[in-house]
Amino acid sequence: MHPVLTLVVQRIALGLLLLFAVSAVIFLGVAALPGDTAQAILGQSATPQALANLRAEMGLDQPALTRYFNWLGGILTGDLGTSLSNRTDIATAIGQRLGNTLFLAAWAAVISVPLAILLGLVAARYNGRWPDKLISGVTLSTISLPEFVVGYLVLYFLAVKWQLFPSVAMVFPGMGIMERLNAVILPVIVLVLVVLAHMMRMTRAAILNVMQSAYIETAELKGLSPMRVIWRHAFPNAVAPVVNVVMLNLAYLVVGVVVVEVVFVYPGMGQYLVDHVAKRDLPVVQAVGLIFAAVYIGLNIMADVISILANPRLRHPK
Amino acid sequence: MTDQLDRMVAAAKAGRISRREFVGRTTALGVSAALASALFTKAAHAQPKKGGLIRMGMQGGESTNSLDPALAASPVPFAINMSWGEMLVDVGATGELQMRLAEEVSANADATEWQFKIRQGVEFHNGKTVTAEDVVATLRRHTDEKSQSGALGIVQGITEMSASGDMVTLKLASGNADLPFLMADYHLVIQPNGGVDNPTEGVGAGPYKVVVHEPGIRHGFEKFANYWDPDLGHADQTEILVINDGTARTSAVQSGQVHMINRVDPKIAELLTRAPGVQVKNVPSRGHYVFIMHCDKAPFDNNDLRMALKLSINRQEMVDKILNGLGSIGNDFPINAAYPLFDDSIPQREYDPAAAAEHYKKSGHDGSPIILRVAQGAFPGAVEAAQLFQQSAMAAGIPLEIKREPDDGYWSNVWNVEPFCASYWGGRPVQDQMYSTAYLSSSDWNDTRFKNARFDELLLAARAELNGDTRKANYAEMANILRDEGGLILPMFNDFVEAVRDEIQGWEADPVQEMMNGRAHARCWLA
Numbered sequence: 001m002h003p004v005l006t007l008v009v010q011r012i013a014l015g016l017l018l019l020f021a022v023s024a025v026i027f028l029g030v031a032a033l034p035g036d037t038a039q040a041i042l043g044q045s046a047t048p049q050a051l052a053n054l055r056a057e058m059g060l061d062q063p064a065l066t067r068y069f070n071w072l073g074g075i076l077t078g079d080l081g082t083s084l085s086n087r088t089d090i091a092t093a094i095g096q097r098l099g100n101t102l103f104l105a106a107w108a109a110v111i112s113v114p115l116a117i118l119l120g121l122v123a124a125r126y127n128g129r130w131p132d133k134l135i136s137g138v139t140l141s142t143i144s145l146p147e148f149v150v151g152y153l154v155l156y157f158l159a160v161k162w163q164l165f166p167s168v169a170m171v172f173p174g175m176g177i178m179e180r181l182n183a184v185i186l187p188v189i190v191l192v193l194v195v196l197a198h199m200m201r202m203t204r205a206a207i208l209n210v211m212q213s214a215y216i217e218t219a220e221l222k223g224l225s226p227m228r229v230i231w232r233h234a235f236p237n238a239v240a241p242v243v244n245v246v247m248l249n250l251a252y253l254v255v256g257v258v259v260v261e262v263v264f265v266y267p268g269m270g271q272y273l274v275d276h277v278a279k280r281d282l283p284v285v286q287a288v289g290l291i292f293a294a295v296y297i298g299l300n301i302m303a304d305v306i307s308i309l310a311n312p313r314l315r316h317p318k
Numbered sequence: 319m320t321d322q323l324d325r326m327v328a329a330a331k332a333g334r335i336s337r338r339e340f341v342g343r344t345t346a347l348g349v350s351a352a353l354a355s356a357l358f359t360k361a362a363h364a365q366p367k368k369g370g371l372i373r374m375g376m377q378g379g380e381s382t383n384s385l386d387p388a389l390a391a392s393p394v395p396f397a398i399n400m401s402w403g404e405m406l407v408d409v410g411a412t413g414e415l416q417m418r419l420a421e422e423v424s425a426n427a428d429a430t431e432w433q434f435k436i437r438q439g440v441e442f443h444n445g446k447t448v449t450a451e452d453v454v455a456t457l458r459r460h461t462d463e464k465s466q467s468g469a470l471g472i473v474q475g476i477t478e479m480s481a482s483g484d485m486v487t488l489k490l491a492s493g494n495a496d497l498p499f500l501m502a503d504y505h506l507v508i509q510p511n512g513g514v515d516n517p518t519e520g521v522g523a524g525p526y527k528v529v530v531h532e533p534g535i536r537h538g539f540e541k542f543a544n545y546w547d548p549d550l551g552h553a554d555q556t557e558i559l560v561i562n563d564g565t566a567r568t569s570a571v572q573s574g575q576v577h578m579i580n581r582v583d584p585k586i587a588e589l590l591t592r593a594p595g596v597q598v599k600n601v602p603s604r605g606h607y608v609f610i611m612h613c614d615k616a617p618f619d620n621n622d623l624r625m626a627l628k629l630s631i632n633r634q635e636m637v638d639k640i641l642n643g644l645g646s647i648g649n650d651f652p653i654n655a656a657y658p659l660f661d662d663s664i665p666q667r668e669y670d671p672a673a674a675a676e677h678y679k680k681s682g683h684d685g686s687p688i689i690l691r692v693a694q695g696a697f698p699g700a701v702e703a704a705q706l707f708q709q710s711a712m713a714a715g716i717p718l719e720i721k722r723e724p725d726d727g728y729w730s731n732v733w734n735v736e737p738f739c740a741s742y743w744g745g746r747p748v749q750d751q752m753y754s755t756a757y758l759s760s761s762d763w764n765d766t767r768f769k770n771a772r773f774d775e776l777l778l779a780a781r782a783e784l785n786g787d788t789r790k791a792n793y794a795e796m797a798n799i800l801r802d803e804g805g806l807i808l809p810m811f812n813d814f815v816e817a818v819r820d821e822i823q824g825w826e827a828d829p830v831q832e833m834m835n836g837r838a839h840a841r842c843w844l845a
Contacts, residue, residue, distance in 0.1 A: 048762050050466040086384040086533060087518075093381070152565060160572045167569040168375070168576070170536060170559060262563045265570075267535040275380040275534055 003317050008305050015301045019294055023075075026289040027068045030282050071286065081283040083276070090287050093272070098291065100171055101268040104184055105253035108191035113246055116196050120203025120242075121235065125226055127208060136204075139197035151190045151263035158186060169264040187264045191257065195249040202245040206238035213237075240307040247303035255292040366824055370844040372553040374833065375567050375576035379560030381534030386517040387507040388460055388467035393580060393832060394537070394560055396504050400836030401539050401556065402443070403507030403522040406434055406453065407498055408835070409747045411828040413658040415498055418547075419448055419508055419523060420486075429493035429782050434486040434501075440546045442510045443527045450481035455512025457488075460505065465517070469505035471755070471762075493782025495789065496748040503747070504836065525551030525840045534560050539839075552824075552843035571596055571817050577844075578822060580833050582815040583698070584642040595820050600644045600813040601827040604656045604745025604752075607640075607697040607812060608648075609690065609707065611805035612737040612767040617688065621803055622681035627688075628667060628807050629674035630711040636809040639706060640699040644815050648808035651797040652743060652752050656829040659749060659786065661794035667801065671714035678716050687719035691732050695725035696740035703809070704740060734765045741765065747830065749793050750781050757800060766805030773799050821845045 074081055080090040119139070123132040142150060159167035169183045210216065211234055219233045220226075258270025269288060276284040308314050379394030387399045406420040415423070422435040440448040457479055460467040467473075478489035490497065507522050520528035525545045530538030537558040541551050559576055561567040564583050571579045572593050582590060582598060591598045611618035611627070618624055633647040646654065649667055653660055692704040701722065708718040723732050723739075732739050746752040755761060758777060759769040773796055780792035800806060814832040818825055824842045828834045834841050 047468075047470050049463045050468075050470060053463050054466055083382065086382050088533075155565070155569050160569050163573055166575055167566065167573045168559060168561065172530070172532060172536065263566055265559065265561045265563070265566050267532070271534065272381050275382055279380065279382045281382060 004308060004314055007308055007314065011301050011304050011308075015297045019290075019297055022293040022297075023072060023290055024068070026286055026293070027064075027071065030285050030289070031064050031067075033280065033282075071283070075287075075290065080287040083284050084279075084281045090284055093284075094269070094287060094291065096173070097267060097269045097272045100266065101254055101257075101270075103171070103180070104187055104191070104257070104266060104268060105250065107181070107184060107188050108195070108253050109250055111188065112192040112195050112249075113199065115192070116199035116246075117203050117242065119196070120200045121207065121227075121230055123200065123204040124207040124211070124234075125230055127204075132204075135200065136197075139200050142193040143195075143197035146259075147190060147194050147257075148259045148263055150193055151187075151260055154186055154190055155263065158189075167264070169266045171267065184266070187257075187260050187266055190260055190264075191253060194260075195252065199242070199245050199249055203238070203242050206241045207234045210234045210237045236310070239310045243306045243310070244303045247299040251296045251299045254295045366549075366552045366843040367845065368552050368554070368843070370553050371555040371557065372578075372822070372839045372842065372844060373557045373559060373576040374839050375559045375561040375570045375579040376833070377562050377564070377567060377579075377581045379534055379537075379558070379562070383533040384518050385520040385528065385531055387509070387513070387522075388465045388469065388505050388517065390505060391468055394558060396831065397558055397833060397836045397839075398528075398537055399504050399507050400524070401526040401537075401558070401840065402520055402524045402528050403504075403509075404440075404524045405504070405506050405508065406501040409499060409502045409830050411826060411830065411835075413656070413830075415502075419453070420498075420501075423498045425495070425497070425784070427784075429495045429497070429784055430490050432488045432490070432497050434488070434498075436484045436486060437546065438484060440523055441544045442523050443521045443542055444510060446510050448508060448523050450484055450486045452510055452512060453486045453508055454479050454481045455514060456506065456508045457512075459509075459512040459514055459517070467505055469503045472500045472503050472506070472751070492778065494750070495781060495784050496750045499747045500751060504831070526556055529555075530557075536560065550837070551840045553839065556839040558839070568817070571819060574819065578816060578818045578833070578838055578842075580814070580816050582817050584640075584644045584815055587642060587644060587815050590817055596817050597820065598815065598817050599825065599827070600815045601829055601832075602646060602654075602656055603812060603814045603829050603832070604654060605743065605812050605814075606648055606652060606654075606808055607700070607703065607742050607810055608652075608740070609704075609807040609809070610739060610741055610766045611807070613769070613805040614767040615737040617681070617683050618737055618805060620681045620683070622677045623683055624805060625802075626674045626677035626681060626714070626716060627711065629670045629677065630714040630716050631707050631807055631809050632669040632710040633667075633809045634669070635706055635710070636703055640703045641810060641812055644813040646811045646813075648810050649797075650801040650804065650806055650808050652756070652800075652806065652808060653749050653793070653797060654811050656745070657749050657752075659790045659793055661790060661797065664794060664797055664801070669710060671710070674711070674714035674716065678714065685717070687717040689719050689721050689738060691721045691723050691736050691739040693723040693725050693728040693732070693740070695728055696733075697742040697812075700740045707809075734763065745830065750777070753777050753796060754781075757804070757806075768800070768804045768806070770799060770803065818842075 071081065078091065080094065082088070083090050083093065119135050123135045126132045155167055158164050165185050166183055169187050171180050171183050207230060216229060216233055219229045257268065258274060261268045261270045273285065273288040374397065376394050376397060378392040380392065383395050387403055390396050390399050404418050406418060408416040408418050410416045419437055419440060420434040421437045423432065425432050436448065436450045436453060442448060457473055457476065459465050460469045461473045461476065463470065475490050475492070475494060476488050477491050480487050488497065509522055513519065520531065525542060526539030527542045529540045530536060539556045541554050545551055561570055567579045568582065568586065568590060570576045574595070587598050587600070590596060611624055613619060628650055637643060637645050637647055649664065655662060690704055692700050694701055704720045708720055711718045733741050743756070746755065754777065756763050756765060757768050757773065758764065759774050776792045776796050780789045783789045783792070816833060821844055822842045823845050825838070826834060826841070
């Protein structure tokens, strides 16, 4: 087998092992949550009889180990279980929420990744001059503000004051694609502003690092234009660190945007998770936790694989 | 005068003033009260416009919500029940009983047997006619402990229920003059065959049919064409958007994405009144914020110490600073003027550090700090309120120590467990229900551990008493007992604070529950 292939397979196997470990940690963590599930579901206005009935019905009396393996078995067969609090099928509910989250994340990524790389290249090209300073200044200030502040600012100016876009980014099945895009425009703007700086700075730093090499000097001496030197000779060698940062940000766009979801009332995974944590709806919390872990691990594996493939020393071993 | 009258009529049309306010002001202009009232009715209800889509943005919905009316426990599920559901009766804005699916209610002399005559020809959304059997099946389902109904405590006292023709007969273990009011509870939505077959079907006899049910996101409704009551359900479609974030909710109403929102933060209510196109409505409610002491645990088992704490809280300051004036001061019993049979002659308890210090000395407390447990989620501003309490008690020489608890698990680990903590209560339709829920010796939710034989006796006597004056006297005596001996410190009643856009007409103040008793979208119309 080609050594690169071995390496890639190893990575994926390690990722799966990690996911298995994470599932155990999630289960333990959820099981250790304080408070009473039945009380949390029924709230302050619960009668003692209703509480007792609910506890018995949820089968919380079984030992934890049995519950863990039942759960794991279900997941492997595609059955995420039933929500305790509203008795709906978790896979169906999550399917829609995950779709929404990915839709938002995809649009934010489609705009922010090329933009960040382009800005990074430009900043590297004009290193230390005004375009570099302007780009760094603006992106660093948007990343320095907490995302909910950026969210409220965008909300105040674009939705309330000038009324350009809707303040409530509510999407639902049966909505046309243009309608959907119009609805998510504000959260997309916020997410782009939040993730831009990290990727841009990394692109700039990686390229500047490579720019010290002898082959760049050769390229320059051949008489190539500076942008061409960066694009053809520097960037391919700076891909590995950039890809890592891009994947990290993509993972954030999927699993870390609950605050943005709340501000714009976007029906994504984050809000769904928070609601179910509050209701002690353990099967849902576990399922969402596992999906988040899978996304994170998956994107990191992808970053590793791309870095491996981008490395000529690994691609063409002696 | 005509100018002023015109302005008043315009205000009534726009729903800016209540009937009481309108009658009061116009009679001051020399209009007779009867004419004023008629004018108001004409102005406020003349021609509700039909059609359009009304959107409500509401706090208090979760992706865990279900359409089973028995399980509703937060604002959004409550408003959902009130959209597609109809109960036997409603409680009106002035505390009067309104007939809904029941047409007539009658009782025997000791209020142990009640008869409801069911309105004829009313249809469920699935085309089935509402019958007495459906009513009995519904009540029976809520009596079953397996239903986990929030109304279990209400229907428990019914020992026998039967349907014959269009009459429903309910027999009670002991007399209850308030039974019809209890049937207005928002869980007791009448469902076809009681909802036994499929409790989450969402089929009822209310003004709106369920079209979209996306828990925690939005709930869409369409006018039910065969709805029986022409005065309810003016818009063709309504929508409830779940917007739990306060800022997002305010922006949504400001930008016109929704027509009304609930739970405006009192801190920004004043600012929001200046926003164009939006009106802030504050409605005195029966809900109240409290500090509760267990009467059976040291040091709170000493009435002098309880009295010292009650006298050392500055109620006006609480209303001004915690509620920003959007509320009214409490008097250490859970009833205010919004309830029927309220006795307004009970003297108001004032902040009196000198008297508090005296009681504190008499109690012989050893001077160690008294621990008050509080969480931000106990009620909005609970931690700040506890700090104000600590300061005002300090002035009376009473040391309070505030112990902050996490919101998470507060209602299971602290409330009704620890001897002194912050809490809140929503209103109940009648005094009996409020007192029976939390102050009767045998009550599960007796969160002050208040046990007083005379109080119980008066409560049970009032319950079976059909004479209004006698009941009022009983309730007044109970209020006095609770106020002077109970473990309840009740500094304030909170208002419902809501924001409504100008294009909404027909808005009325309704103290029973928030958002015009959950039916703002059905009772209002678009201009």
